[in-house]
Amino acid sequence: MQFKLTDEQKMMQDMARDFAQKEILPTLKEDERDHRFRPELVKKMADLGFFGCAIPEEYGGNGCGFFESVLLAEQLAKVSGSWRVPLNMQNIGPSVTVNRFGTREQKERFIPAWVKADSFGFFAITEPNSGSDVAGMGTTATDRGDHWELNGQKMWISNAHVGDWGLVYAFTDKSKKYKGMTCFIVNLKDNEGIVTAPIETKLGLHCSPTGEIAFTKARIPKDSILGEVGQGFKICMWQLNNTRVSCAAGALGIGGGAIEAAINYANERTQFGKKIGSYQMVQAQIADIVAEHEAAKLLVYQAAWLKDQGMPNQHQTSIAKLFASEAAVHATSETMKIFGSYGFSTEFPAERFLRDAQSLRVVEGTSNIQKTIIAGIALGDVENR
Amino acid sequence: MNILVCIKQVPDMESRFKVDEDGTWFDGADLAWRMNEYDEYAVEQAVQLKEETGGDLTVLCIGPERVKETMKKALAMGCDRGVHVVDNESFKKDPFAIASIIAEFAGPKNFDLIFTGMQSQDRGSAQVGVLVAEMLGLPCATTIVGFSFDNGVISVKRELEGGVKAKVTASVPALVTCQLGLNSPRYLTLPNILKAKKKEMLVIPVADLSKTQALEETTSLYFPEKKGTGLILEGDVADLADQLIKILKEKTAVLA
Amino acid sequence: MKTLLVAEYREGKLLGCTSELMAFAKKLGSESVMFLVGSENALPKFAGKLYLADATTCGEYNPGGHKQLLLEVIAKEKPDMVVFSHSSYGWDLAPRLAFALKAAQFSEVVDIVDGVPVLPVCNSKLLRKVTPKTAVTVLTLQAGAFNLTDEPTGSPSIEKIGTAHADTGGNLVFEGYELAERGGVDLTKAQVIVSAGRGIGKPENIEIITRLAQVLKGEYAASRPVVDAEWADHNRQVGTTGQIVSPKLYMACGISGAIQHLAGMKKSEFVVAVNTDKDAPIGEVADVLVVADLKAFVPVLTEKINNL
Numbered sequence: 028m029q030f031k032l033t034d035e036q037k038m039m040q041d042m043a044r045d046f047a048q049k050e051i052l053p054t055l056k057e058d059e060r061d062h063r064f065r066p067e068l069v070k071k072m073a074d075l076g077f078f079g080c081a082i083p084e085e086y087g088g089n090g091c092g093f094f095e096s097v098l099l100a101e102q103l104a105k106v107s108g109s110w111r112v113p114l115n116m117q118n119i120g121p122s123v124t125v126n127r128f129g130t131r132e133q134k135e136r137f138i139p140a141w142v143k144a145d146s147f148g149f150f151a152i153t154e155p156n157s158g159s160d161v162a163g164m165g166t167t168a169t170d171r172g173d174h175w176e177l178n179g180q181k182m183w184i185s186n187a188h189v190g191d192w193g194l195v196y197a198f199t200d201k202s203k204k205y206k207g208m209t210c211f212i213v214n215l216k217d218n219e220g221i222v223t224a225p226i227e228t229k230l231g232l233h234c235s236p237t238g239e240i241a242f243t244k245a246r247i248p249k250d251s252i253l254g255e256v257g258q259g260f261k262i263c264m265w266q267l268n269n270t271r272v273s274c275a276a277g278a279l280g281i282g283g284g285a286i287e288a289a290i291n292y293a294n295e296r297t298q299f300g301k302k303i304g305s306y307q308m309v310q311a312q313i314a315d316i317v318a319e320h321e322a323a324k325l326l327v328y329q330a331a332w333l334k335d336q337g338m339p340n341q342h343q344t345s346i347a348k349l350f351a352s353e354a355a356v357h358a359t360s361e362t363m364k365i366f367g368s369y370g371f372s373t374e375f376p377a378e379r380f381l382r383d384a385q386s387l388r389v390v391e392g393t394s395n396i397q398k399t400i401i402a403g404i405a406l407g408d409v410e411n412r
Numbered sequence: 413m414n415i416l417v418c419i420k421q422v423p424d425m426e427s428r429f430k431v432d433e434d435g436t437w438f439d440g441a442d443l444a445w446r447m448n449e450y451d452e453y454a455v456e457q458a459v460q461l462k463e464e465t466g467g468d469l470t471v472l473c474i475g476p477e478r479v480k481e482t483m484k485k486a487l488a489m490g491c492d493r494g495v496h497v498v499d500n501e502s503f504k505k506d507p508f509a510i511a512s513i514i515a516e517f518a519g520p521k522n523f524d525l526i527f528t529g530m531q532s533q534d535r536g537s538a539q540v541g542v543l544v545a546e547m548l549g550l551p552c553a554t555t556i557v558g559f560s561f562d563n564g565v566i567s568v569k570r571e572l573e574g575g576v577k578a579k580v581t582a583s584v585p586a587l588v589t590c591q592l593g594l595n596s597p598r599y600l601t602l603p604n605i606l607k608a609k610k611k612e613m614l615v616i617p618v619a620d621l622s623k624t625q626a627l628e629e630t631t632s633l634y635f636p637e638k639k640g641t642g643l644i645l646e647g648d649v650a651d652l653a654d655q656l657i658k659i660l661k662e663k664t665a666v667l668a
Numbered sequence: 669m670k671t672l673l674v675a676e677y678r679e680g681k682l683l684g685c686t687s688e689l690m691a692f693a694k695k696l697g698s699e700s701v702m703f704l705v706g707s708e709n710a711l712p713k714f715a716g717k718l719y720l721a722d723a724t725t726c727g728e729y730n731p732g733g734h735k736q737l738l739l740e741v742i743a744k745e746k747p748d749m750v751v752f753s754h755s756s757y758g759w760d761l762a763p764r765l766a767f768a769l770k771a772a773q774f775s776e777v778v779d780i781v782d783g784v785p786v787l788p789v790c791n792s793k794l795l796r797k798v799t800p801k802t803a804v805t806v807l808t809l810q811a812g813a814f815n816l817t818d819e820p821t822g823s824p825s826i827e828k829i830g831t832a833h834a835d836t837g838g839n840l841v842f843e844g845y846e847l848a849e850r851g852g853v854d855l856t857k858a859q860v861i862v863s864a865g866r867g868i869g870k871p872e873n874i875e876i877i878t879r880l881a882q883v884l885k886g887e888y889a890a891s892r893p894v895v896d897a898e899w900a901d902h903n904r905q906v907g908t909t910g911q912i913v914s915p916k917l918y919m920a921c922g923i924s925g926a927i928q929h930l931a932g933m934k935k936s937e938f939v940v941a942v943n944t945d946k947d948a949p950i951g952e953v954a955d956v957l958v959v960a961d962l963k964a965f966v967p968v969l970t971e972k973i974n975n976l
Contacts, residue, residue, distance in 0.1 A: 438790070508772070531759075536927070546763070569846060573756060573912070575911075578756075634795055635793075636952075650968055660938075
């Protein structure tokens, strides 16, 4: 067993931290207030090679794997939970999935554009009436001979209204249930049948654009299918198992950022003539969240490592996602308490960490769904893949 | 162009320092180590020059095994090869002894340009670059905030006090010491970090290059006495403002 | 004990560090002679011997030439210490001279205790005492570290040097000065300075600082990182490589207090620091440390002062 980062991994970690401090933090308060997404920042991340993990070099890969991407996500999220999302939108979501299931032509056409952020990626699964129940989705794709026709609505889609090419999941044959779902590579721009709109009513992640997509007789070229007709559900589950680990790394970042703030505050703030960190009750709060954070870190790193080894990891990924997001929610909640009134103030970051952390136990499969997966594998009902 | 850039690994200045057992230096254990900030500008300028003119760029660092990590950063920024002069006691050497080692290495290599930081963040002597130049008989411009190279001649701007700069030229071979703000040191890219791993790292035991003795010695290292005479105000900003206004009225004439 | 004090001159003016060199010699209790490449029209107040070379023939920046002139004076006077200011002139020339003399050099001396120089380490978080292994030593003094209690008086007895060889510098060619951008401000004459550090976070916030400077009828200034980020002009920079200031009130907002900055402002009469970090080094020189985020505190303060 080896628990030490290589010099290269440490450098990547330092670089991502430096990048977040210098490029994200200075304008974060205003960006959060104005719900501002900064496309140029995504481009900068692309220039530094952030989006080429787990991708072959011929398609713009950077020679790194999931593990390194997780290190980046953690450092970015430590400063802003919103800004780890592009890793999933450009790299771990569409790029890695097309690399696994796409044809050579599709890979050449789409992956380098996502890696370089020439095309803003997305993936559209959730709908107004279907979240956890993926197979309950209503969006359909009908074969019209020379094209596919998409009808339906997607909701809570990251990058919906800023996205270019991305993945859309729809039923090609509802009667076949799971086996009737298909994945399409779709361009949201320049299509009369596609309308996108932002959702501005989120509790947190204000710098990460979220929106809805409506398909009304949208004409999609015949060659848009990723994998095979009917393979969509399988692709979707495979993809979520990857984007999940990036989300878990985001949880490490948000939790870690909150803990750092809490520790600094506990060391600085004095009450009754002593720093508040000298009181046992505050110490107990700190001990709990630090211990959970350290445990979460090992779980997340392990899941990413297993992916890079090509070993079964669904079990470990769901455990990591469940534990890390719950730990982050706990850490941010305790941090807010430690900050007292200042925790309740929007002048201090505690409340932002708390709001952003809440998203973690919803996205990429709710905590309940993670438990279903974990229990299913633990009970031997499902195989760990 | 044959270029050398000399870098130093220094502790993160935010560290909590401890004085070592001998009482003559800080304890190196438990410190986070970084590239000397001034040297980042030196490396960036050297890499830019190499990209502009082609040629070969060597980065040199003196110190224990851990300095390799800092050297890898310079390699990832674009240096072609590393020269690690292994010295577990480099912290005991004075600027003269350090400069002698660099000059001993650089002398026979005939570098066209040598870049160093203007000073280190820990010792802050601002001597090593100039001494290397003197030892090698090179023209040396210190504290540069502007650099260009054309046809064998460097044109630099030296930063003086009060916003004034001195424009200086010299023919290569030459040495420059780099001030903060000279350029914008690049972020490392992931592919370049991995490429750096494959670059040559030459290891030289310090005994092979160290031919001189230090001219000075640190006899004691200690924490300055905390003055602690200042008044510390904490609390709600409106109260703080009122308190401060009261103090300014009492102690200064500016709010008369 | 004898010290050779090296004064500085640029563009027709004697630079301000001469009295600090004298204060050092006084604290050390040594006799001293002075060296200057300058002009008879700008002489230091110094009741002693001055070796004077003419800057018009010997050059203002000509370290090789100045080194030769110094070596001649040293051969004659045989000082135990050669003392420079830790300035762009001093730190450039001192090591060249030290090498020629095979002498130990101590940089940025902040104090001298029983004849032993004290030097800062790691941004003055630590100090060290040093011993030379050479008979002669070369020193550079931190700006503001040594001060005379009284204004110096007297006129030097001048011995002209450097008349035989105009320029022996050789390998560096001085092409001229580039002045600070126009619209420059002389911070050294300001009574009140409100200064912005890295803590302002972003360029727009400089307005928070300029507004307070305005209501206090003072000037705004900045620390090096703010100037490097081009959030403020270079002529607003306080510190070793900016301007050395001594206003009645200096307000350091979001400035942690790097040694180079402290050297530029610690002679201020009254220092107020606004910083979220109670342990920031700026606290060492501050008369009042307000522990607060400047972005929250300064606008409130400005408003209240404006309403006085």
